Amino acid sequence: MNSNIVLAVVVSAIAFGTPLVLAGLGELLAERSGVLNLGVEGMMLMGAVTAFFVSQKLHVATALALLLAVLASMVAGAAMAFIHAFLSITIRVNQIVSGLAITIFAGIIGLSSYLGQVWNIGGIAGRHSFNNVNLFGLKHLPILGPLIFDQDAFVYASWVLVIAVMYYLYRTRPGLYLRAVGENPAAADAMGINVIAYRYVHTLIGGALAGLGGAYFTLALAPFWTDGLTAGVGWIAIALVIFAFWRPDLLVLGAYLFGAFSALGPTLQTRHITVLPSEFYSALPFLMTVIALAAASTSWANRRIGTPASLGIPYTREEG
């Protein structure tokens, strides 16, 4: 019984953690280029609403509908990121304010809600959603089966993405350039790297991944649309990048840990175990984020931390 609960929590931790992995990787790439994106929550909501709209309104085969929905969510997220990039990189509006503006623009009382209403997709069950794939036919293996071999395509894609991002950051020349841009844009510029282009591209990729993280909600986790359904996950994703010390490998671990905090309440509830009030379990991921952020800023952690040195600072080449 007890081990069943633990396994159930861990399995749903992967589901709840997947949007954190996707949005977190996006934020990580943007921050590595020196751009702080506080618009993740809004970008996720835009991804979620667009993906759901496309999957509802297209009358094509499920696989194609889902593929197009995923692409649409990435375009929606990247479009929001473009606004942020233009304001913060080109016009040099304060990145914090610009990011918050994106979240208000696209967020719970903003464009995502607007589109949800005019597209008339609120409160209806989704027609298409990602199902679990029995990978290599191994889903009945004890423990590892449900954990690794019985997930949906989104989860598998997120694992591939983590490896791809790690390879990109640490093993390729553009990845090296990206880190240089984030650490010392003036030196990178002197080397002939186009700082502005690197920042734009990685902010847009970050937005696309945030949109994809949003699509996970409406295409896999719970296929329906309601205003503000991400409920703070975008913010946790931003925090995650900090206490993962800007490293993709730690980010995945953190995402599943926080997925577990989110999964704990619903799992206990379905089994009618009520030790603490449900509000406590709902607040748990947010409380733990505060604790994790505080722990990551102690002097022990500070020696290991990898904050990109130019994070949040607009780059201008001193001319004439």
Added chain:
Amino acid sequence: MTGPLRIERRLDTPKWLKVAVPLASLLLAAILAGILLASTGHNPISTYHQMYSAAVTAPGGLTSTFVYATPMLFTGLCAAFAFRMRTWNIGGEGQLYMGAVGAAAVGLCLGDWPRPLLIIAMILGGALSGTVWAAIPALLRAYLRTNEILTSLMLNYVAGFFMYYLIYDSTSYWRDLSSPGASVFPTGKTLGPNATWPGINIGSFTLPMGFVLGIGLAVGLLVLIQKTRYGFEMRVMGDSPNAANYSGIRTKRKIVSVMAISGGIAGIAGSSQIGDFGHVLDPRGLEQAQYGYTGIVVAALALYNPLAVVLVSLLIGGLTNAGFALEGPSFPTGLVGTMEGIILFTVLGGEILARYRIGIRRRAVPAASAAQLTTGGVAS
């Protein structure tokens, strides 16, 4: 810089630009939002007309605009004060919740006190609760350098769930357990008559006491920022943290005290919600209103100037009022946040652009004419 645009800083911004740019930004925002409305099959002109009449000319319209503007005035001041020092208190939302919890407790507990004393006690109760809630990210920021943006934001959610727990999931002091309706749907206890704040009636228009209090607070904050040593140190820390450190300003204490004041102001927004308007702790209503987050919009549009916050709170209060009044199948509710966002983009972008002069990059300007261009730029 790469790209065809040439951007250089103006040495000083002409006065007419300081007025023209925000107006042009608002106009541009109205055009952009109009394009969005038209693209989704709404008539922008008639939508704007409906919004204007709902917020201003309709019976009771102006009164409701002030009802929405009052909490935004406080949360706007909360954000503007902290942001002025580049201390990013995004926790106004949660600090407002905690302020409402504190003020409701005071109002319920001391219900038989004389009205003026009780009102003061409620204001202090809300302010204190907001301050305590803001102290958590403040202390973490000051002594561990923990990112206050994220911690203050996370605590909004925690405060929200705490409020839900008090009313929906416990037999707390705040919850109404006796009246017959309360057993069907959980609600908070209604405060007594002495805990109701008086409004100022001018004909059919009612000015909430909270708004008057907020104006007083805005003036006080302006004096604090502009005319005192405390404010001078704040401005130094905001503009140049290193200079502040070297000049011996006690930066840690400053962060804690500024965040505490900021949180206290948001707490008073909670007091005003209880005393001016709701008279009951209503978690769902407070959460749906999003006054704390809207305060960030207000502060940013006011460019962190406390007096400008008063005006901007009325603008955004009117917009929000129109949004709620027109809510229905033909009016997209999300338009309110969308328009707030668009106004932010254009005003913030415009404000920066007003500080720069922008031209099209010319290829290889000869040295002599380049020098002339520069002198010409200084002279204008």
